[in-house]
Amino acid sequence: MVSKEQLNAALARQGLQSVAQANIRDIQTLSKALEQESGEPFIHLEMGVPGLKPSDIAFEAEVEALKGGCAAVYPPNAGIARLHEAASRFVKAFIDVDVAPAHICATTGSMQGTFSVMMTMHHANPAKDTVLFIDPGFNVQKTQAQIIGLKGEHFDVHHCRGQQLLDRMEDILRTGKVCLIVYSNPNNPSWICLSDEELQGIGALATRYDVVVLEDLAYFAMDFRKDLSRPYEAPFQPSVAKYTDNYVMAISGSKAFSYAGQRIGTLAISDRLYVREYAPLGAFGVKSWGDFLSGRVLYTMSSGTAHAPQHALAAMMEAAVEGRFDFVAEIREYGRRAKFMKDVLLRHGFYLVYDNDLGAPLADGFYFTTQYPGMTDIELTAELMRYGIAVFPLESMGSDEQGVRICTSFITDAQFPLFEQRISAFAADHR
């Protein structure tokens, strides 16, 4: 569909020497350019863009807020009281954890949330200059640390789960240089889910070594092996928040509520961490961790986030908490697509890279990882691009494995036959 020459020329036009240099947005730009050039529609599996229509509840809340005049008035730095209240209730209903409304912050997507947490750690405790990433992970969070001036440590969770995971972490924490532990759960890209025992161990380590855990819950309630959809009823979304006071949960509107376009997320900050004082913050005229994050970091980064989308997220959370809106039912669609694509790939000689979760089968969800024998992940990414399929190589996600990430959000039922046909053609050419 696309020749090697066309691919290289398109890379050069973006100022890239190879696919290895591309970040996720670069891959998207590249695939769109090739799509235009070849005149053939690509199957976009590279990026975690939610492919579902958001709830009307959100639309109605935005329109009502705009009619009420919110567009003219600065939102508070850390967000509106309505969203604080709704997110606090949401955390209680679906994680079974208590976070005071005053310790919720609205952010311009979880991207701003994680940036602001890293920036806060950078200033709160300058002696600890390292972020520990549990890999594979969202590589942009490493760029965040680099831009802020923090160092990064990381290890691949694939070959160490359970007690091994905790031992590996403790080896790194013993250096005394780590200020923050970052992971997503479910994991992007491998879709493994940390167990309650692992989270309990991580929490205990965070307390013992006085390190904050930033738990990225971008894929909230998307471990579809369990029904996490019922408010105030077990099972709940697992979280380290049950096991330490040193936590921040990043809860995004992007994936769980299909609201990525309005860039709205929340941080739920441990009540104890929020009020904890750090002497170095005195240089900024504040004392507590939370006041610094809200009054100095979020203030100077953007002076709060857009007003109307805060009402949208609050309205959806309120409806979810009150049992009027089953947000999990909507996103279960991603699991169905994952199952279909895995079946096609396995039938054509591909294998799953991260292929089990503590011995159990992986959940079908927003992402999974796959590879074709005898190729590097960069080679596979480039080759699949030639067959009109855009994916993202694991190399750039801190993985020790060779493979690519598949996101299930953007493929439509109508594209299912095309996917099978292209994978089949790829397999025939690479036997």
Added chain:
Amino acid sequence: MVSKEQLNAALARQGLQSVAQANIRDIQTLSKALEQESGEPFIHLEMGVPGLKPSDIAFEAEVEALKGGCAAVYPPNAGIARLHEAASRFVKAFIDVDVAPAHICATTGSMQGTFSVMMTMHHANPAKDTVLFIDPGFNVQKTQAQIIGLKGEHFDVHHCRGQQLLDRMEDILRTGKVCLIVYSNPNNPSWICLSDEELQGIGALATRYDVVVLEDLAYFAMDFRKDLSRPYEAPFQPSVAKYTDNYVMAISGSKAFSYAGQRIGTLAISDRLYVREYAPLGAFGVKSWGDFLSGRVLYTMSSGTAHAPQHALAAMMEAAVEGRFDFVAEIREYGRRAKFMKDVLLRHGFYLVYDNDLGAPLADGFYFTTQYPGMTDIELTAELMRYGIAVFPLESMGSDEQGVRICTSFITDAQFPLFEQRISAFAADHR
């Protein structure tokens, strides 16, 4: 209205020892707390919250964009093409400067714009570690530099205008440590407006010393002494962009379009600066200044800004450029309020701090500065708070002068008699 004891108790509850420690949001919080406690409405002159209703054009554009499904889809890191095109035309129509649409970036308010420019300079040229602020200025921009890890230099423009201003700047630029010059024009808080001759000199210095100028046009077209409202007709909004290639203009939706609540602004980046390559940026896999700002800084800070408000600002700019929407007519209201308040204050023994603009009377606009004889600015801020009037002390804005900033945006016609009555009571008690 409020006793000294009540004031001190309210300060203590916010963790502040005195008004001197308060930032602009702290002052607002304090005045709202005292308002609630005293049961008397305050006159809020402390914060630059636009007090006007935004145009229906914005509302309609947001609703249409939401109906079109923009809420689900990530916006590009640097914003949507429609806004790039609209802002490029807006810059041509009202400043008479050419900036390519590809060199416009959408930001979460100009606050994110200035933060991202400082962060970009921090990494583009680490040897130059200092930002030069022309004071008095928006003190939060100094906090931005501090959070990013840049040093600050500043001087007060009050006693040096014209050639003196340029001499003073050149003394500082000769050190070779300055990467960025920051000012707002019209100036917040003094409302002085740099002349074309001054801007020409600043541009020449920026070119000679290879320094970037960040021109904060938060109060776009608000020098009401001139009619800047006609697209593609002189007079234009003055800008340093006419005199150097080393510039970034921050054009905000907050004040000129009364759209602060939706946190939407734009950066218009010099075509030459955007593509200029800086070797240290190679550590992030990019080369050019603009690609770093867009693809690394804006990406990691928030992954773009909310989708629907981008359509709102674009629609207002399109209408302004096409002569369908006179945005200047709307905001001229601020000038009328300034004139009323200045008259009241001068009749009651107050004087204007920054009282002339290169010998000519200051424009009436969004801000002005005033003082009462025999007081420090902290004393005056605290005392006026007791009479139910919230203002902001100049001390925290890098001014060498004693005085307070008055913002004209939030007082209503209905409050005019109350303002006069309270100022009169204050004057009677402080004779």
